[in-house]
Amino acid sequence: MMLRALALSAILAAALSACASGPPDGGPSDPDGSDFGPPGRGGPGGPGGGPQLFISPAGEPFRAPPGQPYPVTTWFAGADANHDGALSREEFVADSLRFFAVVDADRDGVIDGFEVSAYETRIAPEIVGGAAPSMRRGPAGQGPGGGGPPGGGMGPSGGGEGPSGARRRSMGANMLQGASLYGLIAEPQPVMGADADFNRRITKDEATKAAKTRFALLDTDKDGLLKLEELPKTPAQKMAEGGKDRDKRGGRPPRR
Numbered sequence: 001m002m003l004r005a006l007a008l009s010a011i012l013a014a015a016l017s018a019c020a021s022g023p024p025d026g027g028p029s030d031p032d033g034s035d036f037g038p039p040g041r042g043g044p045g046g047p048g049g050g051p052q053l054f055i056s057p058a059g060e061p062f063r064a065p066p067g068q069p070y071p072v073t074t075w076f077a078g079a080d081a082n083h084d085g086a087l088s089r090e091e092f093v094a095d096s097l098r099f100f101a102v103v104d105a106d107r108d109g110v111i112d113g114f115e116v117s118a119y120e121t122r123i124a125p126e127i128v129g130g131a132a133p134s135m136r137r138g139p140a141g142q143g144p145g146g147g148g149p150p151g152g153g154m155g156p157s158g159g160g161e162g163p164s165g166a167r168r169r170s171m172g173a174n175m176l177q178g179a180s181l182y183g184l185i186a187e188p189q190p191v192m193g194a195d196a197d198f199n200r201r202i203t204k205d206e207a208t209k210a211a212k213t214r215f216a217l218l219d220t221d222k223d224g225l226l227k228l229e230e231l232p233k234t235p236a237q238k239m240a241e242g243g244k245d246r247d248k249r250g251g252r253p254p255r256r
Helices: 002-018 072-079 089-103 113-123 163-168 204-218 233-247
Strands: 051-057 061-064
Touching: 051 072, 051 233, 061 072, 072 089, 089 113, 089 204
Parallel strands: none
Antiparallel strands: 051 061
């Protein structure tokens, strides 16, 4: 009986530890020595001064040091091929397919499970609770097109929820998982979110259709163009800006 009670206590302790929002003491640190924790505690986009992270609708991570403009601007400028200050659907889709080619390491036109794993561990490890590539030893995946060799560890890719599913559940608190915290659309794993037939393989055709659906979700005024100032702010960006407002007010939250 005593052994059973001890085993149950150990299981509960492990479950609580897995649900904790902050990293353990002595975890990875950024180059200036501050803890690389979750948003709001010095992590990506948090008001504590940690690195900022934006994940594009296609799943590409963009990072910026604290104090710099939120990196959605970097993604937007790169996707705006004709530099007219607006994204057309064609530009949006082309940008998504460019990143599809980055994840499709063997260039066979399909993103398979090994390539998804490489994406989650080397390109955008933050969506599964890992450190940014620039914070770890080995090949860096920082910025557009960053990546490395396939690795283990599957994260929130198992769900395979597409853009339409993200829209249906975008108001749910449980959607703030994985990339949802850093993206314009509440999709925990944008690469697997394009897996329309749930076979854990993403074709170029599926990626194209997903990009068109995502564009339609973001084009709220239906004028066929996306402008930077019209895009929603990511939860991480809101948290970072909220922290700046509190700092200006001496620690008090801004009045509504």
